[in-house]
Amino acid sequence: MKRTALLILLTITAISKVSAQGHGPLYGLQTPTLAKGGFDFNAAAMSLATEDDQSFMLRYIWSYGVTEDLQINITTPTMVNRLSEAPRTRGNNNMPANGDIEASVWYRFFSNAFGVGKRFESTAILSVSTPTEETRGGINLSNSIHGAISTGYASRTWYAWVGGGYQYYFEKDNDQLGDLPYASLVVGYRPNIFMGDYPKPDWRVFLESLAEFPGASMNEGQISPVDQRGKKVMIGPSFLGLYGAWGISFGALFPVYQNVVQDPQERYRLSMNISYWL
Amino acid sequence: MKKLGIIVVLSIFSFSTAMAQLVKVDQEVFGMDCAPCAYGLERGLKKMDGLQSVKVSLNDGKAYLKLAADNDLSLQKIQKEVKNNGFSARSAEVTLNGELVNDGNKWSVSVNGETFKVSLDTPDDILTKLKPGKVQLIGRVKDEEDDGLSNTWNIRITEVL
Known part of the structure; x- marks a missing residue:
């Protein structure tokens, strides 16, 4: 209860300071x-629940349109509660649900x-990120790079985006988080x-969907004995x-299939985002 | 008498200035699907000098602009602002004041450094009534590539006022 109150308080504080972007889906890749x-x-409030624990995080993203086709962003997290055993995911493709600062x-x-x-439009994303914690799931953390591409259709009534991405963490002190290929598919509808x-x-x-395929992490120079990509x-x-x-958006994702021998099982992801276009 | 003379001169001057300008532009905008899109476009257009009012309609896919007296706005500037917002500026219905000239049976109107060439699909009954000199007219300006906007347009006149 105290944690929830803190989360709400921090969100309201964040909202009162500024505003945001959130033109498309909450979790999937988009193009605008x-x-x-x-x-x-x-300003976003995000939570990710596993079978063991639940994370709470506030995240902010500032975006600037250099041209009508080129946009730069920086996003920073305020971690309220980290997971000791975090699943390998970006969580939310536009604003990672982990503790990374990302440009x-x-x-x-x-x-x-x-x-x-x-x-119709297509957008490519290239990002670099640096973690705010030393370890994640017992693995020493380093910087990472991420690339994604999405294409989609927007109209007054229907929306659809499909995309895929890949995140690669660099090695640090003989540890390395596994890579993360993923794909997303989003369909949107505006009622009459x-x-x-x-x-x-x-x-x-x-209706949003994500498919993630986290690779095995390396710990003290050793790839996990279960060298198998999760699904x-x-x-x-x-x-x-x-x-x-x-703009305000909120939503949830639930697992319909999980085969993640190395990571904890996820139960759900929650997210709420407030946007303001300056 | 002297005062009256000054007033007449000023009136003539202001009239001639007012003649060469856009009066009203209904700009068709493709690709604009949401409230922040309309908000952004409206705000961008409002930043331009010389506007009396702006209204953006998502359902019509149009920006309705009424221009102030003595403005020096150009259609190119308006369409550039649409493009800067990530949308595609298509045809526009304009009301303009300008100087109609005839060059070898080709009519054109000059307005604030832009030339509106009267297209041949303008109805004959309008074409036959055109006379060189100052004119106020309504017409549909044909779509040009957003990446290759120039100061020359093709206009199909629908009414001479």
Whole structure:
């Protein structure tokens, strides 16, 4: 209860300071980039529950549109409760659910706006991150690089994005976190009752799914005896509400398949995000 | 009498300045799907000098701009702002004041450094009534590639006011 109150308090504090970005899905990869010269701020509260424990984290992301197709971001965490045995995941592809500070570049390399409210576009993401903790799951942590690509369709009614990414942690003191290939698929829908014109509130619902394949970590120079890539598929709903410069999104992911011999089993992921476009 | 003369001169001057400008632009915008998109575009357009009002409609996919008197805004600048917001500026319906000139049976209107060439699909009954000189007209400006915007446009006149 005390932990929850602290989480809410910290979120409210964060929100009162600024605002954010959260134009698309909460967990999956997306494609939209900011306007040229646009700036936005996101504050997110995130939680990841395993069979043993539950993490709580606040995360902030500042984004700036260098051009209408090129966006730079930096995201920093405030860890409220870390997992001693953390599953290998990014958690949320746009804002990692682990304790990393991450800087990223989004490049929308393809865009075809072919109708009123309609467009196809593709975006590539390259990021570098540095951990805020010494070890994760007993493995010494180092910096990492992450790359992803996503493509999708947006309209006034339907949305769909598909993408995939890869994160690689460097070796540190004979330890190395396993790599993480992943894929995401998101479908979104805006019901008719929310088709009111700007500046009326704008809501949509997403069905999000993530597939993650964490590689085995190296501990003291030794690859885990179970040298087997884990497999995990998570699915869940998220909701996005937009009004003027503000956005709020919240949602959850639940495992529908897990085969992670090395990591703890996940139970769910929760996330809430407040966005403000400056 | 002298005062009256000054007023007449100033009136003529302000009239001639007002003649060469955009009055109203209904700009079609493709790819704009959400409230923050509309908010961002509206805010970007409002930053431009010379606007009286701006309204963005997601459902119409349009930005409705009324321009202030004595503005020096160009359609190129408006469409560039749309592009900077990540969308595609398509055709536009404009109301403009300008100087209509005829060069070898080709009509064009000059407005704030931009040339609007009257397209041949303008209805004949309008084409036959065109006369060189100052004019106020309504027309549909045809879509140009967002990456290759110039100060020359093709316009299909729909009404001469």
